[in-house]
Amino acid sequence: MTIILKVDKVTKRFGGLVAVNSFSFEIKEGAIDSIIGPNGAGKTTLFNCITGFYKADEGEIIFNDHHIRGFSPDRVTNLGISRTYQNIRLFANMTAIENILVGQHPHLKTLWIEAILKNGRFKKEEAEALKEARRLLHYVGLSGLGDHLARNLPYGAQRRLEIARAIASKPKLLLLDEPTAGMNPNESAEMMHFIRNLRDELGISVLLIEHDMRVVMGISENISVMDFGQKIAEGTPKEIQRNPRVIEAYLGRGAAAGFETQTPASAG
Amino acid sequence: MNLNWRLIIKNGLLGGIIAFYLSAIGMAETFSQRYLISTFLSTGQLFVAVGGVTAGILTARALKEDYKKSTAYIGSLLAGVFSSLPLILLIFLIQVLVIQQTGQEVIFRWRDMFVNFSPGLVAMLTFGQGLGLGIPLLILASALLAGLGATFILFPDRLRLAWLNGLIWMLGIGIFSENVTQILGQFGGRGLARFLFQQRTLNPIAAILIFAGAFAIAYFRVHKTVQNRWTGMPARQQKRGRTIGLVLGILLLISLPWMVGQFLSQALFMVGLYVMMGLGLNIVVGYAGLLDLGYVAFFAVGAYTMGILTSTGPLGQSDLSFWAVLPIAVLVGLAWGVFLGFPVLRMRGDYLAIVTLGFGEIIRILATSDWLAPFEGGPQGILHIPNPNFFGITMHQPQTMYYLVVAGSLLIAFVTIRLRESRLGRQWMAMREDEDVAEAMGINLVQTKLLAFSIGAAFSAMAGAIFAARLGNIFPHSFNLLISINALALIIVGGLGSIPGVIVGSLILVGLPELLREFTEYRLLMYGLLLIVMMLFRPEGFLPEETQKRELHADEEELAPLET
Numbered sequence: 001m002t003i004i005l006k007v008d009k010v011t012k013r014f015g016g017l018v019a020v021n022s023f024s025f026e027i028k029e030g031a032i033d034s035i036i037g038p039n040g041a042g043k044t045t046l047f048n049c050i051t052g053f054y055k056a057d058e059g060e061i062i063f064n065d066h067h068i069r070g071f072s073p074d075r076v077t078n079l080g081i082s083r084t085y086q087n088i089r090l091f092a093n094m095t096a097i098e099n100i101l102v103g104q105h106p107h108l109k110t111l112w113i114e115a116i117l118k119n120g121r122f123k124k125e126e127a128e129a130l131k132e133a134r135r136l137l138h139y140v141g142l143s144g145l146g147d148h149l150a151r152n153l154p155y156g157a158q159r160r161l162e163i164a165r166a167i168a169s170k171p172k173l174l175l176l177d178e179p180t181a182g183m184n185p186n187e188s189a190e191m192m193h194f195i196r197n198l199r200d201e202l203g204i205s206v207l208l209i210e211h212d213m214r215v216v217m218g219i220s221e222n223i224s225v226m227d228f229g230q231k232i233a234e235g236t237p238k239e240i241q242r243n244p245r246v247i248e249a250y251l252g253r254g255a256a257a258g259f260e261t262q263t264p265a266s267a268g
Numbered sequence: 269m270n271l272n273w274r275l276i277i278k279n280g281l282l283g284g285i286i287a288f289y290l291s292a293i294g295m296a297e298t299f300s301q302r303y304l305i306s307t308f309l310s311t312g313q314l315f316v317a318v319g320g321v322t323a324g325i326l327t328a329r330a331l332k333e334d335y336k337k338s339t340a341y342i343g344s345l346l347a348g349v350f351s352s353l354p355l356i357l358l359i360f361l362i363q364v365l366v367i368q369q370t371g372q373e374v375i376f377r378w379r380d381m382f383v384n385f386s387p388g389l390v391a392m393l394t395f396g397q398g399l400g401l402g403i404p405l406l407i408l409a410s411a412l413l414a415g416l417g418a419t420f421i422l423f424p425d426r427l428r429l430a431w432l433n434g435l436i437w438m439l440g441i442g443i444f445s446e447n448v449t450q451i452l453g454q455f456g457g458r459g460l461a462r463f464l465f466q467q468r469t470l471n472p473i474a475a476i477l478i479f480a481g482a483f484a485i486a487y488f489r490v491h492k493t494v495q496n497r498w499t500g501m502p503a504r505q506q507k508r509g510r511t512i513g514l515v516l517g518i519l520l521l522i523s524l525p526w527m528v529g530q531f532l533s534q535a536l537f538m539v540g541l542y543v544m545m546g547l548g549l550n551i552v553v554g555y556a557g558l559l560d561l562g563y564v565a566f567f568a569v570g571a572y573t574m575g576i577l578t579s580t581g582p583l584g585q586s587d588l589s590f591w592a593v594l595p596i597a598v599l600v601g602l603a604w605g606v607f608l609g610f611p612v613l614r615m616r617g618d619y620l621a622i623v624t625l626g627f628g629e630i631i632r633i634l635a636t637s638d639w640l641a642p643f644e645g646g647p648q649g650i651l652h653i654p655n656p657n658f659f660g661i662t663m664h665q666p667q668t669m670y671y672l673v674v675a676g677s678l679l680i681a682f683v684t685i686r687l688r689e690s691r692l693g694r695q696w697m698a699m700r701e702d703e704d705v706a707e708a709m710g711i712n713l714v715q716t717k718l719l720a721f722s723i724g725a726a727f728s729a730m731a732g733a734i735f736a737a738r739l740g741n742i743f744p745h746s747f748n749l750l751i752s753i754n755a756l757a758l759i760i761v762g763g764l765g766s767i768p769g770v771i772v773g774s775l776i777l778v779g780l781p782e783l784l785r786e787f788t789e790y791r792l793l794m795y796g797l798l799l800i801v802m803m804l805f806r807p808e809g810f811l812p813e814e815t816q817k818r819e820l821h822a823d824e825e826e827l828a829p830l831e832t
Binding site for chain 2: 073083
């Protein structure tokens with residue numbers, strides 16, 4: 001299978017702090033992969049480097065044969081990478097459907113002059129965009145909530161709306177930053193199911209940052225483990241669970257020995 | 269009876285301090301000769317009364333929850349008594365500091381510092397009765413005023429609204445008596461005007477009649493009956509009704525300047541001019557969320573473009589007509605929007621506000637400078653800018669220029685609405701909500717910001733060009749910071765992002781001060797007061813932006829499965 005994203009020895013420094021240290025990994029097309037690691041390991045910084053919010057200091061980021069290191073975020077999005085945020089960042093004072101319409105931005109072509117004249121092309125495009133937005137709303141299970149302001153939606157709905165907004169740009173790769181944060185086990189299971197559907201039905205490759213091990217182990221095909229900006233392990237969920245370095249990174253050296261016997265059960 | 273004394277004293281004194289302040293800065297006495305209801309109630313007394321009424325309203329509102337109504341009334345009356353204390357203090361201060369110094373040789377004259385501490389003010393506050401009788405009267409009056417304030421809160425809803433409606437109409441017609449007289453005169457209502465007003469103020473009988481009429485209309489819910497009949501009508505009839513309403517509205521808009529006369533037409537012209545600017549600034553601040561404090565720069569650019577290109581004086585560069593230059597001015601404004609937009613692209617929030625503030629000043633100082641004087645006259649400005657000519661009619665009257673700003677406002681409102689409902693409008697709003705996320709949605713921030721700046725600038729330049737053609741001459745000092753602040757304040761008061769809000773804001777902040785010319789001295793004070801009150805009690809503005817219903821208004825059709 002073709003490789004959709006290749007991150008090659010990416011380094012990002014903030015002053016003296018090396019947040020991401022020569023980090024490399026690859027995602028195959030159609031895969032669901034995860035990056036895990038303790039708090040402050042540099043996972044979100046890596047996301048920000050990929051999406052162009054930060055410019056990586058060294059290394060290469062290759063997406064579909066484009067060298068995208070140093071691209072501005074809007075260019076990266078237009079190439080087909082889309083993301084959600086750890087702390088939900090919707091356009092709070094816009095309605096749900098407007099949020100999705102903004103997400104469709106890369107596919108809308110009419111000029112503002114055409115909007116003033118309200119010509120046929122503009123009307124057709126707007127009508128189609130609205131229809132698509134309603135379809136997406138339905139897809140994430142928010143039908144009927146489209147005219148509510150995003151900030152008035154319940155937490156779970158906001159999470160799903162953020163994903164709807166992210167897939168409105170028809171991305172090839174979706175970066176999800178802790179999509180199940182703050183959810184109970186039932187909601188998390190639902191979200192796992194939903195993410196798998198995204199891949200199976202829409203063919204979107206997914207890269208997750210996740211703390212909930214039940215989700216990570218249940219859904220990922222390949223996991224990279226990050227600690228202090230470096231990759232300390234990579235492999236399938238089974239391999240990662242047995243890896244002593246991973247357990248050490250999470251629980252410290254002392255706990256590592258006793259922990260090995262307990263974890264596999266919770267992985268499901 | 270166990271009253272909350274702390275609360276009563278606090279609210280009472282608060283109201284009293286308001287009255288003290290309004291008296292001490294001279295508002296009470298300045299307006300004491302301007303009667304609302306002849307020989308009975310003056311505008312000055314109304315200002316002092318605000319204190320007592322406020323004390324009553326606040327107290328009644330606070331006591332309403334925990335006490336019986338009768339107790340709340342008594343509490344309010346007591347608060348009114350306390351509200352008279354600061355005024356009594358003021359009377360004694362004037363007695364001791366000012367009146368006793370009169371005629372004596374003293375080193376320091378208190379009156380030099382407190383110019384408004386006059387014997388006249390004492391006379392007014394004591395109802396001309398001297399201290400012995402006047403002070404008890406003042407206490408009684410304050411208590412009654414607080415009682416009046418309490419009625420606004422404690423009366424049953426229906427009575428309360430009718431009561432308020434009556435008072436508002438009575439005082440409103442009293443304040444605007446001159447304007448009402450004039451409008452009535454235009455319609456052959458001189459007889460009615462003579463009946464209503466004596467010596468240019470409302471006569472007591474007319475005041476009572478107006479109050480009773482407005483009271484009755486609200487009490488018997490005439491508007492509700494009309495509304496019910498309206499909703500009861502079949503759809504076709506409603507549509508016709510709406511068309512008739514629209515036609516009447518247009519007719520009113522057209523005939524307005526001839527109804528209200530020259531002076532008020534000039535006021536309407538200014539309102540329209542600020543509507544144009546407000547709508548433009550609304551795009552920059554309300555939609556795109558870019559706080560621009562130098563908006564006057566583009567107004568000046570438009571005015572100077574018009575001046576330089578059409579002036580018949582020595583500085584005129586061409587013989588182009590107003591109509592040819594108007595689009596040029598708009599384009600020049602657009603270009604300046606891009607030009608001044610570029611340097612501030614990376615700035616956000618406060619920083620942006622400060623830098624744009626600087627730009628506004630730079631433009632004004634450039635216009636004043638000797639360096640550019642050969643082209644645009646420097647401090648002497650540009651003179652002899654001809655009025656527009658419309659098919660042979662020279663538009664030198666405010667009445668005709670009024671049509672120009674109405675047309676301009678309509679055009680700008682139209683463009684604004686179209687843009688708001690387009691991709692660009694959503695880009696702006698997304699940027700306003702969260703710039704980083706907007707960029708992550710694929711939005712090019714540079715383009716989006718520059719479009720907001722330049723379209724807003726183009727509208728302002730259009731207003732500036734019309735302004736120059738109306739005045740006939742322009743000077744740098746006309747383009748000061750106050751214009752930017754006015755435009756910003758009116759969109760905030762009206763409601764950020766709301767088009768009707770801009771019109772309402774402009775009527776309140778530009779129209780009202782034009783009507784109440786005597787207030788000039790206190791204009792900025794009123795302005796600040798209004799803004800503070802708005803921010804405290806209604807921060808979203810008078811007519812806030814409405815969210816648009818898109819999902820449910822779209823035709824319900826079968827949803828096809830998502831394409832893969």
